[in-house]
Amino acid sequence: MPTSLFPTLRRGDSHPVLQVTKSQLARLGLPVGDAESDEFDRTFDSAIREFQQQRGIVCDGVLGPETFSQVELARFRLGDRVLSFDPVRPMRGDDVAELQMRLSRLGMYTERLDFIFGPQTDAAVRDAQQNLGIQPDGIVGPATLHALSGVVRSGSAGTVFALRERVRLTATGASLAGRVFVIEAGTTPRDFTALHLSQEQADAEARISGDIARRVTGRLTALGAAAITADARSDPRLGDELGAAAVVSITQDHSPSPVANGVATYYFGNSVREQGLSPTGRRLSSFIQRELTARTGFTDCRAHAASWDSLSVLRTPKVHVVAGYLSNAEDARRLADDTVRDSMAEAIVVALQRLYLQGEADPETGTLSVTAIAEATGKTHP
CATH class of the missing domain: 1.10.101.10 (PGBD-like superfamily/PGBD)
Structure with a gap:
């Protein structure tokens, strides 16, 4: 279609x-x-x-x-059609995602579930066929599906991609020093082209989100991290290119209803394919959401899985922060306050730190500060 x-x-x-x-x-x-x-x-x-x-x-x-x-x-279920790799027009669909899930459970597909039958999926299919004693032609028809059904355990959960993401997170220590973070600001014109902002609205978002982003990068730099600020003109794949630990995008929302208000966070995933989500993105999204609402008093619009292109295009864990509604008078008033924007920046940096804390070292929401982090790591907070 x-x-x-x-x-x-x-x-x-x-x-x-x-x-x-x-x-x-x-x-x-x-x-x-x-x-x-x-x-x-x-x-x-x-x-x-x-x-x-x-x-x-x-x-x-x-x-x-x-x-x-x-x-x-969503048009196809696995088995509805024969799948294979077409370098000119790659096949896409829920059936491809289900195939990727099955291959991942076997440890043969180690990438993110992206619904696209690309070169990595083709290689994983041929590997599986070779191991299952089937001609390794990369064609997923009845014979291959029957063989896969016989070896995939119905009770298995998660994917190799998710497992690797978790291992990478827990094996690198608690310090933010030496990590790379990309902090995006005001990306609505790039990421949501169907949402038509006036120039005044786009400028206001860029100004407010940009200020929050600069406060975030200043704190991260003080903690020894490499923090890169990006905007709507930047390559959305910058996080992957830099090998970033995480990407945080900060925007404001606009609604025809002046009543709409609050803060929300989004990470890659959806309720249809929950096992295909980014576990690090989900955890970071939850931390940022909790810290923001605890420190600012904005309405809690919760953390959500989303499959937006701006989230799915990256392999790097990413969280999109909707920091208030500029179309709401009270949110706009708060966002104009320096101390509120500073609290938002503090919340995001503390959430990034919480991401790397394990077990008993994880403090209660709203109690950790960047100053305390700096003192614990021997850094100087500006």
């Missing part, structure tokens, strides 16, 4: 493509109403929102390019 061929649709619209989309969502068990109708009614609006929530994308009830893309990924 080439998403570029279809318009952006919302409740009240009608279009022939809605019949196809309703059929695909009905197959997933979602209540779409009359599947033969091309009307975008209230029932289908609820189904779209539920689907968006399941897939970890923006839950706005709008059937646009991102949602069409996710509908297409």
